[in-house]
Amino acid sequence: MTASTTGSMTGAQSLITALEAAGADTIFGIPGGAILPAYDPMMDSSIRHILVRHEQGAGHAAQGYAAATGRVGVCMATSGPGATNLVTPLADAHMDSVPMVAITGQVGASMIGTDAFQEADIRGITMPITKHNFLVTDPADIPRRVAEAFHIAATGRPGPVLVDVAKSALQATTTFQWPTELVLPGYRPVTRPHAKQIREATRLILESRKPVLYVGGGTIRSGAAAELRALAELTGIPVVTTLMARGAFPDSHPQHLGMPGMHGTVAAVAALQKSDLIISLGARFDDRVTGNLDSFAPGAKVIHADIDPAEIGKNRHAEVPIVGDVREVLTDLIASLQAAAEQGQTGDYEGWVALVAGIKGRYPLGYDRPADGGLAPQYVIERLGEIAGPDAIVASGVGQHQMWAAQFRSYEQPNTWINSGGLGTMGYAVPAAMGAKVGKPESTVWAVDGDGCFQMTNQELATCAINDIPIKVAIINNESLGMVRQWQTLFYNERYSNTDLHSKRIPDFVKLADAYGCVGLACERPEDVDATIEKAMSIDDAPVVVDFRVHRDAMVWPMVAAGTSNDDIKYARDLAPDFEEDAL
Numbered sequence: 001m002t003a004s005t006t007g008s009m010t011g012a013q014s015l016i017t018a019l020e021a022a023g024a025d026t027i028f029g030i031p032g033g034a035i036l037p038a039y040d041p042m043m044d045s046s047i048r049h050i051l052v053r054h055e056q057g058a059g060h061a062a063q064g065y066a067a068a069t070g071r072v073g074v075c076m077a078t079s080g081p082g083a084t085n086l087v088t089p090l091a092d093a094h095m096d097s098v099p100m101v102a103i104t105g106q107v108g109a110s111m112i113g114t115d116a117f118q119e120a121d122i123r124g125i126t127m128p129i130t131k132h133n134f135l136v137t138d139p140a141d142i143p144r145r146v147a148e149a150f151h152i153a154a155t156g157r158p159g160p161v162l163v164d165v166a167k168s169a170l171q172a173t174t175t176f177q178w179p180t181e182l183v184l185p186g187y188r189p190v191t192r193p194h195a196k197q198i199r200e201a202t203r204l205i206l207e208s209r210k211p212v213l214y215v216g217g218g219t220i221r222s223g224a225a226a227e228l229r230a231l232a233e234l235t236g237i238p239v240v241t242t243l244m245a246r247g248a249f250p251d252s253h254p255q256h257l258g259m260p261g262m263h264g265t266v267a268a269v270a271a272l273q274k275s276d277l278i279i280s281l282g283a284r285f286d287d288r289v290t291g292n293l294d295s296f297a298p299g300a301k302v303i304h305a306d307i308d309p310a311e312i313g314k315n316r317h318a319e320v321p322i323v324g325d326v327r328e329v330l331t332d333l334i335a336s337l338q339a340a341a342e343q344g345q346t347g348d349y350e351g352w353v354a355l356v357a358g359i360k361g362r363y364p365l366g367y368d369r370p371a372d373g374g375l376a377p378q379y380v381i382e383r384l385g386e387i388a389g390p391d392a393i394v395a396s397g398v399g400q401h402q403m404w405a406a407q408f409r410s411y412e413q414p415n416t417w418i419n420s421g422g423l424g425t426m427g428y429a430v431p432a433a434m435g436a437k438v439g440k441p442e443s444t445v446w447a448v449d450g451d452g453c454f455q456m457t458n459q460e461l462a463t464c465a466i467n468d469i470p471i472k473v474a475i476i477n478n479e480s481l482g483m484v485r486q487w488q489t490l491f492y493n494e495r496y497s498n499t500d501l502h503s504k505r506i507p508d509f510v511k512l513a514d515a516y517g518c519v520g521l522a523c524e525r526p527e528d529v530d531a532t533i534e535k536a537m538s539i540d541d542a543p544v545v546v547d548f549r550v551h552r553d554a555m556v557w558p559m560v561a562a563g564t565s566n567d568d569i570k571y572a573r574d575l576a577p578d579f580e581e582d583a584l
Contacts, residue, residue: 011142011169011170035165055085079120092425092428106122106135204303207347266359275299275300282326306322307326376554382408395429464543470540479503480499518544557571
């Protein structure tokens with residue numbers, strides 16, 4: 001960073017100047033009393049401010065922007081309720097390693113701790129759900145804290161950083177000085193892996209007979225898709241990509257077994273369970289992947305590469321821990337394996353590859369067509385994927401539609417799948433899609449949402465319509481909180497307590513879209529799906545909302561029930577796969 005000093009200005013002007021210097025080009029936010037001083041100099045700034053309708057929408061939009069572009073997303077809110085409305089997006093970004101900076105106003109420094117109007121200790125509230133946070137009461141500190149926030153958010157394991165600025169600091173006079181260097185004691189993220197660990201990983205890879213590349217969201221965040229493909233093709237090792245890593249490895253690639261976990265493919269789950277070596281890349285052995293941890297991959301040794309040392313060994317012991325950026329780990333592993341190959345040392349995985357390919361062939365993803373001729377939600381996703389194409393960005397809400405969107409659309413490249421993985425936040429899709437479209441205006445962006453999720457944040461359609469952000473929304477409308485209803489079907493004797501939303505009657509989503517200045521469409525027959533999607537794709541000057549009125553009782557399969565072993569996977573309600581144990 002280069003030094004930059006200007007003359008006297010207010011703390012508010014210093015804040016906006018600092019955000020410009022940090023590279024922010026877009027802020028999603030809502031003004032209010034404590035942050036109001038910053039909104040005046042923003043009128044003269046190069047930064048585009050997008051006025052959202054709810055602070056939660058601002059936070060998720062910043063997440064979507066970051067996930068689509070790889071740059072730091074920025075949101076802004078006032079003190080008290082404005083700041084607390086950012087708690088959910090901050091927790092979401094923390095779980096999914098999304099680089100984000102949240103700027104919040106705070107009451108004047110002399111009033112902090114007095115329970116002043118719209119005061120909340122947002123720094124204390126968000127301590128567990130941010131990578132770091134700051135309270136700024138001295139206007140001279142504003143540039144440095146902003147620079148530090150962007151650096152911390154984007155480096156190491158990405159994450160959210162909050163900068164809470166007292167109104168008195170925004171109103172005071174100060175001198176702007178952009179820091180020439182950042183001094184952050186204790187913050188030295190390791191990106192380059194240790195050579196000894198790379199050698200040991202190489203040895204295990206060459207010795208193993210049933211290895212699997214277990215690819216997590218860290219591979220996306222590090223921009224390592226090309227290196228991952230190079231390693232996979234060099235070795236021939238089968239690949240599984242988690243919910244957060246969809247697109248890191250092409251679905252069409254013959255080595256790809258799909259997504260592991262609770263609703264993963266039979267082949268991906270079986271490969272992990274029966275492997276003798278798991279090569280984990282930017283993944284965290286999440287409970288939704290492992291099922292019952294005690295019975296997860298019982299015969300496997302583990303190479304665990306992650307930029308966050310706290311993740312390694314947290315859930316599963318690693319024989320070879322590698323702290324480093326996934327991209328650099330892959331680069332070094334490739335070089336090491338190539339050197340071994342030149343000396344005649346290569347792995348022997350032929351039987352294993354044939355075995356898992358056979359499982360993949362026997363248990364493909366599938367679904368039943370409704371007997372009454374109604375609309376299958378999986379069919380909607382399939383056709384949407386085909387018509388929108390592999391370059392389109394899909395942001396999803398959380399629930400059944402999220403799993404179907406992960407399963408039945410083919411992902412060929414990174415940063416085309418955006419979802420709330422770790423926190424599982426309903427209402428994520430519409431604002432995240434808005435942020436993604438702002439960050440990638442040339443891309444087609446679809447929000448795949450449920451009728452439950454959509455009703456949590458659909459007010460951001462107003463933001464999209466007014467600000468010329470033409471996202472497209474596919475509502476998978478089954479009149480229910482679908483995933484909860486599925487659990488009630490399976491585990492609560494079909495006692496559907498408080499999961500019926502009546503959303504094929506109230507609200508009328510087509511009228512709602514029209515009221516928000518969007519184009520509203522509806523579809524309930526399979527034969528109309530293609531024409532409806534093509535109509536939505538043809539509209540580029542306004543947001544489009546499509547109400548797909550789907551079959552109510554469709555379920556997400558395969559499924560591993562929560563807390564059970566992955567060995568108990570079912571690929572339909574009463575059907576479990578036969579893995580031919582003697583062959584495995």
